[in-house]
Amino acid sequence: SQKIEQNSEALNIQEGKTATLTCNYTNYSPAYLQWYRQDPGRGPVFLLLIRENEKEKRKERLKVTFDTTLKQSLFHITASQPADSATYLCALDGRNTPLVFGKGTRLSVIA
Amino acid sequence: DTGVSQDPRHKITKRGQNVTFRCDPISEHNRLYWYRQTLGQGPEFLTYFQNEAQLEKSRLLSDRFSAERPKGSFSTLEIQRTEQGDSAMYLCASSFPGTSGSSNPYEQYFGPGTRLTVT
16 A cells, blocks of 8 residues: 655754655655645645656755655755744645645754 | 635534534635544545535545535535544645646645544
């Protein structure tokens, strides 16, 4: 069955460092992969999308990589700030199939 | 503010009662999705509509759950004979696949959710 794993439930890092979150998947061939941010008590908010034929995507301090051979995506936040503390979700989409979300990684940036 | 609204934000009900939630998507969005999220989990797909047509339902969706989108605008999700296991956050999202010229046709805009507690 399809499976999505995000590397850890929680990640603590020091302010100013780069946070790296991992999303691995099995038994799936996504056409693209999305990353969302979710704050407590709120719905997810879209951050970045990367397609199967793209290796890397950037947006301000965010960078996403996608390796379809390793079946893995890495999500980086550079120069992290306490305001980046949230849960980050990866989501996979096939071709005309619903999004499948991972459990998320709760990131805490410590000042 | 994403523009998707959900009502109510919180609902406490007794086991066996029926509940109905409403979602108002962003007005030009023709796709509407329902998800369920429990603590420590990511959103789990329930069903989605394109305009008024319900195109897909999760195999996990019990017969006690029904969703409608009568005029292709707002949607309702009804749960009949609620059980304690139905306690969760119910999220609605909308999108507009549009044409290939859309900046991001796959982005889903989520509402704030309805938190259901079944006692």
